[in-house]
Amino acid sequence: MNKTVSIIIIAITFIWAGMICGISFLEAPLKFQAPGITLPLGLGIGKLVFGALTKIEMTFSLFIITCLLLSKAQFKTWKLFVLPILIVIIDNALLMPILDARIDLILSGVNPPESSAHWWYIGLELIKLISLVFAGVVFSKRLLNFTQSDL
Numbered sequence: 001m002n003k004t005v006s007i008i009i010i011a012i013t014f015i016w017a018g019m020i021c022g023i024s025f026l027e028a029p030l031k032f033q034a035p036g037i038t039l040p041l042g043l044g045i046g047k048l049v050f051g052a053l054t055k056i057e058m059t060f061s062l063f064i065i066t067c068l069l070l071s072k073a074q075f076k077t078w079k080l081f082v083l084p085i086l087i088v089i090i091d092n093a094l095l096m097p098i099l100d101a102r103i104d105l106i107l108s109g110v111n112p113p114e115s116s117a118h119w120w121y122i123g124l125e126l127i128k129l130i131s132l133v134f135a136g137v138v139f140s141k142r143l144l145n146f147t148q149s150d151l
Contacts (some may be wrong), residue, residue, distance in 0.1 A: 013139065
């Protein structure tokens with residue numbers, strides 16, 4: 001695998017993990033503690049921010065897939081990135097539409113029934129974060145310790 005492509009994949013992986021930490025685990029819970037932030041305002045901001053985050057995550061996923069395809073990466077390298085990419089697909093296909101619909105109901109004054117979708121999203125975000133950090137560390141070690149053909 002090309003060293004430049006490997007460095008790009010590593011950079012994307014750690015930038016992505018940092019975005020998850022900053023948005024999902026820092027910004028999201030803290031915004032509701034800010035003075036003057038109402039539930040509708042916080043939900044509206046959250047919908048906007050998480051909508052942007054999912055688009056960026058899809059772009060990162062596609063970029064990593066393209067890099068792996070073009071560099072003819074070995075299966076052991078692909079395995080590192082399957083879980084976070086799969087979670088992005090689940091988030092976009094299943095969870096975000098459910099969560100967005102709940103926000104729309106709340107903003108229109110309707111109190112939606114209980115749902116575990118938010119807890120599923122948080123759990124998957126945590127798994128995605130851990131898997132990205134793991135993938136980035138393992139891939140970085142391979143880059144530093146082995147020849148390019150071992151990637």
